Every structure is written in C-alpha cells, then in structure tokens.
Amino acid sequence: MDPLLAFGFWAYVLTVAGVYAVFVLGLQVQLGDAGLLNFGHVAFMAVGAYATGLMITNGVPMLIAIPCAVALAALFGVLIGLPTLRLRGDFFAIVTIAAGEILRIIIQNRQDETGGTLGLRRASGSWRETNNTILDWFSGRGIELDRRVPLLVITWVVAVLVALLLRHIGRSPWRRALRAVRENEDAAAAVGKPVFNLKLQALALGAAIAGISGVLFTLLQTSLYPENFEPIVTFIGFSILILGGIGSYFGVVVGSIIIAFIISGVRFLDFPLEADKVAALRYVVVGLLIMGMMAFRPQGIFGKREELHLDG
Amino acid sequence: MDELLQTTINGLASGSIYALGAVGLSLVYAILKLVNFAHGDFMTLGGYAAFVVNVTWGLPLVVSVLGALVVVAALGLLTEAAIWRPMRERGAGVMQLLLLSLGFSFVLRNLILFAWGGETRTLRVDNTSSYDLGIVRISLLQVIVIVVSAVAMVAVALLLRRTYVGKSMRALSDSFALAEVSGINTRRVVTYTWILGGGLAGLAGFLATIFTVLTPQTGWVLLLGIFAAIILGGIGDPFGALVGGLTLGLVQEWSTMVFAPTYKEAVGFAILILALLFRPNGLLGHATRTG
C-alpha cells in the first residue's frame, strides 16, 4: 500500500477506535459502575447521531446541534430507564435491546425525514469545510496534514476528556453508592441510598456519553444509515469492555484500539482469501477473544478481579 | 374479516417458528441457567445442515430435517462438554455464561459465513403452491411449518410430562442441587436437555429456512423475537414459551392491518416491553417467589 494512503487508512482506523472508546466509556458507567446490563446502548448513539444530523440538515448551527443532540440522548436514557429500571437485570437487557431496535426500525421507516435506508446525506453539514479550514491553517504554517488528522485528534481528545471526567467522579461518594447498588440493592437501600435515582443517573450519564460518540460518528461518516446502528455495535462495545476490563476506564481505551484493529485494521494485511471470508474470520477472532476472556480472565486485561461483579 | 383470517394464518406460521426456537432456548435456560445468545446461530446451523443434505447432496427434504436435528443436537452436546460444563464446574455465574455465549455466537455465525459465504440459500422445496380455502389462502409452506411445529410441540409436551427423562428435567429446573441429592443422574438429564434443545433449534432453523431464506444471519435476526416469546410466556416455562411465540407471531401479523408491514418487528418488540412492564411474570403470570 502507498504509505500516504496507508497513513490515511490508519488514521481512519484509529478514529473509529476513538469513537468506540467514547461509546464504551458510556457502557462502562452503566455496567462497570451501576451493574446495568444495557444491550441497547447503540440506540443512544443513534439518538446522538441522528439528532445531530437532522438538526444540521435542517439548518441548525453545528455548535447548537451538538449539545442538543447529547442532551437528547441523555433524555432518551431517562425515558427508557423510568419504566424499566425496576426490572430484573436480564429483562432490562432484553428491553433495552428491543427499545433500540424499535428506534432503528422507526428511523428506517420515516424515509421522508431520515432518508431511511438511502441514508441521511450531509449529516455532518459544514464539517468538511471546517476541516479544510483547519488543514489550510496548518499548511499556511508549512505543516501538511492528512485530511483525516483533525477528526482523529478531536475524537481522542474527547475520549480522553470523558475518561478523565469519569475518573474524576470515580473517586466520589456518588460512585461508591452506585457500586453498592450494583452489588446489592437491599444493602444500599437499608442505609438510605436512593437506589432507583442512582441507577437512572448512571443510565442517563452513559446515554449522554454514547450520544457524544454518535456525534463523532456523524462527523466521521458524513452520511447516516440505519444499519450503522444494529445491535451488533453494542455487542462489539461489550467485546471491548470485556477485553479491556469491566471497571477500568483505561482498559476501555486499550480495548477499543485492539478491537478496532482486528475489525477494521486487518484489511491492510494481504490474505490469500476473499474479502468476506477475511471479514468473517475477524469476527471469529473477536468472538474467541470474548470467550477466552470470560473463561480465563473475566476481569479483562486491566480490571480488578476482586471488584468484578458479574451477577446483577 | 378475510384479512383477519389471513393474517391469523400468517401469524400462526411465523409464530410457530418463534415458538420452536423459544421452547428450545427456554429448556436450556430452565435446566442449565444458560441464557444462550448463540441459540439463533444454532438455528442457522440447522438451516445449513439441511441445505447441505438437501441441495449439496441432493437428498430428499425429509432427510434434510434429520440432518438439521442431528447436527445441532451434536453441537449442543459438544459445547456442553467443551464449554458449559467446565465453566459450571468452575462456578461461573449467569452473566459470565451469558457473555461467553455471546462470544460463541460471534464465532459460530462467522464460521458459517466463512464456510458458506453470505449468499442467500434456499432448499429444494415447492414454495409456490398454495391452497385456496374460499376466504383465505394458505401456502404449502405455511401448512408444513404449522403442522410440523404442532407435532413437535405435542411430542415435547408428552416427553416432558409422561417420561422419566421429562420429569427429571422438570425436577432439575426447580432445583439442580435438590435433584442431584435425590438421586437423579443430572449428567444424563443435561445430555437429554441439549439433545432436545438443540434438536428443536435445528428444526426451527430448518423451518425458518424453508419459510424465508437462509443466510448466516437468519437465526441471529430471529433471536430477539425468541427472547420476546420467552419473556411473554414467562421465563423458564416451555409451555409459556410456546404461547409467547404464537402470541408474538399473531400480534406481528395482525399489526399489518393497522401499520405498514415494515413496522411488524417493532410492534413485536413494543408488545414485549409493554408485557414486561405490566405482566413481568409472563402472560400466563404465576408470581415467582422472591427474596
């Protein structure tokens, strides 16, 4: 491969990894801290993405659209959580996945507004022009950047900021109460911790973070399709979480890079096989990784075994 | 009226497939406490086994059903020996097993994709004949699906209620430990569970294949509906799973009288959510003891 092209390609893979990292940080709050098994996480990403795209294509300025989209994702989290958070853990998982699918099917069907399966074009609005302005600014100073670099940097800055923010509240009494709820709701309630509110807050926070990943995804892809938000995305998120370690924010970062390289990066290597066979093998590897981790190291690479709680 | 009858027939057919998948998954859950996310892919494998027998080898359709049953039951036993039993012996919890099965579903689905590619496949089956019953039409395929499922369900019901193995299974689903001390050979029962659960998955996969088309995604796509069926019926109750599956199929088809058919699945999931909120113990609703 041409080295310059190769650089652009790697930049793309790393940006995808960054989007996943943000997405999974949201999962981490929900599962790692609050013990909520949210199998419909991709729905919050979809809300973030389509809200951004729809506002932008309807003329809302990007800097207003983005925070609104994140807020909407959080609101959607509250909306889903209010009736369902009292359910058993495995029921909650199924309900969230179902809610996510309903949303996706609606997006697919409301073709007039969302473009349906034809896609929502130019969802990232004037981002391309902004990107060019950034590139020109650098080349004016003698630095020629690949056109993918600005978003790569933005994505990882956001990912690191979110991780730092989570680590910041990770030491707070709020998270202690949340971990208590995760492990035993009765014990937490018996000393007065508001179990339901804590879970709702964790769900909404995770949803907002997934909403941010949806915004980044929109900037990366420029067009949005309903099939970008199938349940498999959530499950890839879970692979990252399991690999990096449930409970570890740093693990999320490492896990997303590894998984993004397996899923997108291997394309770079030349196998004497057809493309779809290679694609299949990549997911086989992901599956084997999940299985191996669950069997031999359920706390993941960076998680603490003593703090792993997998039976909510 | 015609429309109601017609959608009812369609719903019974698609509901039968959900029901078969749900009964198998529910059996495995009841006895092994395994929420098997690979169950849909077990079904897919059944479809491909039938495809190999019927198309690649050119044998009759009836033989291909056997192929599906045997291959998936064998896969169940194989995973039991290689994965589930060792994990149980190491004290793995429900969530750990669930996530493990999720990983296995990735592996299985993509091995299928690797082996057979992503093209849609069909069996050598007459998918054009249909019978005009005056006010409604019923296709040959619908007849096959409904009749085969009904026979399978009756067989399973008899097996669970009348035979020693079936009674042992029910004992295990109440309490594995208690069954063990009362002298039931739990290993044997677990073996039968996989044969039965796997066989039902194979059969469901076969029916899904002739009723729709076969791709590596066929079973995975049905999985959420199957979960919905189980929850609708009340978790861990095979008879409930049957009712849940049929309900789901019927509601989905009936909904096409009101909404566009493309919303069919969404309606099914909406029913699931409503049911969970208002009848968390299933439609048949016997409250379980908690605390």
Add this chain to the structure above:
Amino acid sequence: MAESSPTILEVDDLRRHYGGVRAVDGASFTVQRGSITSLIGPNGAGKTTAFNLLTGFARPDTGRVVFEGSDVAGHRSDRVARRGMVRTFQLTRVLGKMRVIENVMLAAQQQPGERFVTAFLPTRWRSREEEIRHEAAAVLEQVGLSEKAEDYAATLSGGQRKLLELARALMARPRLLMLDEPMAGVNPTLGREILASLDRLRHETGLTVMFIEHDMDVVMDISDEVIVMGEGRVITQGTPDAVRSDQRVIDAYLSGGSGHE
C-alpha cells in the same frame, strides 16, 4: 411534638401473606424511645417478615407503621432508612467487592458528594469525606474489625459479616436501630461487649434498639422490653420478667416448632 413522644414506633394490625402462608397476621406492638426491645419467637414466627414490613423491604397488605409520628407503611426502603429506621439482615448482605471500610463509609448520611452534580465538585464533599473516614474507622474499632478495614468484605467470615452489618447500620446514625439476629455466629464474648457498647450508646445518644435474638439469656439480660411473636401474631409484650413467666409464651415455644438454634 412527635419527637417528644415516649413512643418511637407504633405498629398496628400489620398483615402480610405469601400465597397461603400468613407470615405476619395482625401484629401490633410499640417500641419506647431509648429502650432496648427484643423481638423473639420460634422459627417461622414472622419476625424477619415483620422487620421487612417495617423497613419498606416488603409491602404490608394492611396495617400502620407509625415511626416518629408518621405512617411509613409501604414507603420505599431507602426513604424509611433516611428517616432514621435502619436495619440489618439476618442473611448478611455485605458488599464483597468493596473494602470493609468502604462498606461502612457508604452508610454515612449527609454526604453531598452522593448527589450526581455535586460529585463533580470535590471541594464540596472532600472535607465531609474525611470526617466520614474517621468516623467509619471508629465504628470499625467499636465492633472489633479495625484490622480488616482495608480488606475486601468478601474475605470476611460469617461472624465478621454480622459485625460489618452492625457497623454499617451504626454508621448511618439511626434513631431506631433494627438488628436481625446480630449475634448469630459471633464469638459470644465479643457479642456481649458489643451489646454493652450499644447500651452505652443509647444512654449517650438516645438511640433506640430493636433486635431479634434466639439466645434467651442475652434477651433477658439486656432488654427493657420483650415482644413475643408466634404464627404471625404478637403473643405478648412486656418486661423480661413478665414474659418469662407467661404461660402463653411457653406454649408458643413448645408448639411452635424448633425454638432455639
């Protein structure tokens, strides 16, 4: 005005059935402020269920639970706890994936850092957190678990778990402390020491203690009042001496199952 009433808890005709089992079947009793009141009765008498109903862990079918002058029957468990009625569990519920000291710190009240928004602002909660840490260490000292403070609670023995439950409940600074068989599995000498320290605590802070216990010597020794339950009802309530000589109590124990354990 409720504050000054000598009765801290008044339970009136409380009922709860599970299927055909009338776990609590019209129980009525009162608990005096500042007292140590024990709840006794044969196995299956409905003692734990009564605790569940009082503290919001189960919903009564009917009945009133007047705590500090207001009816809390059917209220959510966390609300009841914040009002000052804090219970421990017969089957301990320690948070095994958290350290022993964290288990205790969790129970502290008035920590603004437990609110979502304030959690982001350490300056608003850090000093309170230090107080809490000291207080938690003191409570652990009181129950003899200081050595274990930094261990994960999962590593504790059965008796130590009971002690941790007690520490956690104490940390919440309850007005009414409800202990479900707190001494089961605990070394008897340590158990008596702790009861003695509870006795001191109530003189110092006006704490009221209600506890379920099978060891009659302990019960008769420490209680101001004894409530006797049998088959879901309150058979009698009175001073240890009055209860000891009550024929109905003796009958309940003779007919009502296995009695002590």
